[in-house]
Amino acid sequence: MDVWTIKSILSWTDTYFSQQSIDSPRLTAEILLAQALGLRRLDLYLQHDRPLEKQELAAFKLLIRRRIAREPVAYITGYKGFFKDRFRVAPGVLIPRPDTEILVETAVGILLGIKQSGRQARVVELGVGSGAVIVSIANACDGHLYFGSDLSCDALGVARLNVDEFAQTRVALFRGNWLEAVAPRPLFDLILSNPPYIPSADIERLAPEIRDHEPRQALDGGGDGLDAVRVILAQAGDRLLPSGRLILEIGFDQRPMVKSVAEGFSWVAELDFIKDLAGHHRLAVFKKIN
Structure with missing residues (x-):
């Protein structure tokens, strides 16, 4: 795909995480993409057609690799709701x-x-x-x-x-x-x-x-x-x-x-x-x- 939008990269990551047996694949994809882009999860849907820049894709791919290595989402984002x-x-x-x-x-x-x-x-x-x-x-x-x-x-x-x-x-x-x-x-x-x-x-x-x-x-x-x-x-x-x-x-x-x-x-x-x-x-x- 030549142009990745927020919607398309979320869909791809959801599928990839599912294949890798990552818990809550869609939610995890949203949390990590919001982290990479500096957005709220809600903003991902408000801006779902927005194309991603190369540096944004690179930042997101780094987070994906960390999660595939089974690093907890909380350590990747630096926060945990409690x-x-x-x-x-x-x-x-x-x-x-x-x-x-x-x-x-x-x-x-x-x-x-x-x-x-x-x-x-x-x-x-x-x-x-x-x-x-x-x-x-x-x-x-x-x-x-x-x-x-x-x-x-x-x-x-x-x-x-x-x-x-x-x-x-x-x-x-x-x-x-x-x-x-x-x-x-x-x-x-x-x-x-x-x-x-x-x-x-x-x-x-x-x-x-x-x-x-x-x-x-x-x-x-x-x-x-x-x-x-x-x-x-x-x-x-x-x-x-x-x-x-x-x-x-x-x-x-x-x-x-x-x-x-x-x-x-x-x-x-x-x-x-x-x-x-x-x-x-x-x-x-x-x-x-x-």
Whole structure:
């Protein structure tokens, strides 16, 4: 074809992505073309007959090659939609998932109850990653004190950008391995985390977009997937205030194992599990004794 228009290149890319078994081929083609042209997706349809310049075609072909190499779309565009915002992401930082939005909703429900009682809560997210979770919570429930920690300097750099750009309430970030950097005394009303919980042996069976591109330390939960869960439970008891809660995202089939692990910690007074929209047990909520 001598002249490629927006409409014709989208049609060709949709077919090509389908042949290459790329998920959501049409949507992916639209997102990448909008990225290459500096347009909104809507503009692609408003300008569907517009011919593409050679440099625009070259830029788009580069993005196509990256996606065919199974690089996640979020890393290619530099952004990922989560909850009510669109957050920056980058290689070396876990891409936020829709499943994790239940973590935000659960935390906000708890914090609204604390706010109605007239108290100001202290909240910390462990393994803050891009910062999407803690920023979303802070924006949905102001008036509390918010903190986020991560061991990865790359993650903290991206989280800082998202805090600066999107947070409507102050979020303080610090570097640390789970709660090691926090004094072992009652400080927090709420501790939350989406820790690595995939068993080591399962990592190689993940989709190449995840296995080959996302940070291994944010995925690999050790032999049974619960290494980080055990560490966090061991550290959280001393750092939670009476009746404080710890919320952890878990694997869809890990409820029995998490319940068994929790029985070894005397500070846990209650343990509830919350299902995601797919009906899987996605969160474990631990409540400290009074």
